[in-house]
Amino acid sequence: MCALDVRPAVATERLILRGPVAADVAPIAELANDLGVAGMTTHLPYPYRQADAEAFVGSVARMNPRTETVFAVEHRQFGFIGMLGIHEREPRRPELGYWFGRPFWGRGYATEAVTAALRWAKGDWRRNVVWAGHFADNPASGQVLCKAGFLYTGDVEPRVSAGRGGSPAPTRMMVWLA
Numbered sequence: 001m002c003a004l005d006v007r008p009a010v011a012t013e014r015l016i017l018r019g020p021v022a023a024d025v026a027p028i029a030e031l032a033n034d035l036g037v038a039g040m041t042t043h044l045p046y047p048y049r050q051a052d053a054e055a056f057v058g059s060v061a062r063m064n065p066r067t068e069t070v071f072a073v074e075h076r077q078f079g080f081i082g083m084l085g086i087h088e089r090e091p092r093r094p095e096l097g098y099w100f101g102r103p104f105w106g107r108g109y110a111t112e113a114v115t116a117a118l119r120w121a122k123g124d125w126r127r128n129v130v131w132a133g134h135f136a137d138n139p140a141s142g143q144v145l146c147k148a149g150f151l152y153t154g155d156v157e158p159r160v161s162a163g164r165g166g167s168p169a170p171t172r173m174m175v176w177l178a
């Protein structure tokens with residue numbers, strides 16, 4: 001069995017959250033190569049190239065599933081639409097991140113995917129707290145997190161966006177309790 005086969009799959013009405021596969025490389029490279037996407041994340045470079053997507057999908061297979069989970073978000077009709085990950089880089093501090101391709105914004109997909117991932121994190125991964133942060137100039141992401149049940153902690157951390165480069169951007173921290 002290959003490592004990807006054991007990654008969990010989570011289903012919602014419109015979406016399937018599953019481990020990324022080689023076939024996702026092309027749509028990841030296409031949809032992430034957008035400053036409006038990459039510049040709202042900490043980790044996506046811009047421009048975002050095919051090689052970045054290949055390296056990313058390869059790296060997911062090497063992640064420790066006890067501390068990190070990455071889901072490709074697949075729409076039942078349109079196929080791959082975005083990515084979502086929860087990374088526990090510090091003990092008991094799993095942090096959520098996500099991005100969706102621009103053609104798929106504004107239809108509730110991020111909220112649906114985040115809500116499903118939290119259900120999975122509570123039930124299967126047995127986490128009772130999940131953190132997230134969004135750049136202060138990204139209120140849409142704040143709205144997604146609010147709708148999924150996150151609350152603002154009041155903390156604002158400086159974080160660098162690989163896609164934007166330059167100085168750290170104020171990042172509004174949020175927390176979700178199971």
Ligand SMILES: CC(C)(COP(=O)(O)OP(=O)(O)OC[C@H]1O[C@@H](n2cnc3c(N)ncnc32)[C@H](O)[C@@H]1OP(=O)(O)O)[C@@H](O)C(=O)NCCC(=O)NCCS
Nearest residue numbers: 037040099100105106107108109110111134139140141143
């Ligand atoms: C932010 C992002 C995830 C939203 O995805 P989406 O599928 O459009 O999100 P949803 O449709 O579930 O919800 C978006 C909400 O934000 C609201 N919104 C959109 N633009 C907004 C703005 N400028 N100010 C405030 N709210 C805004 C929408 O009205 C909607 O809320 P509503 O349902 O209450 O009306 C998507 O735009 C994206 O991937 N952006 C680039 C990467 C990114 O920002 N990742 C998150 C990093 S923290």
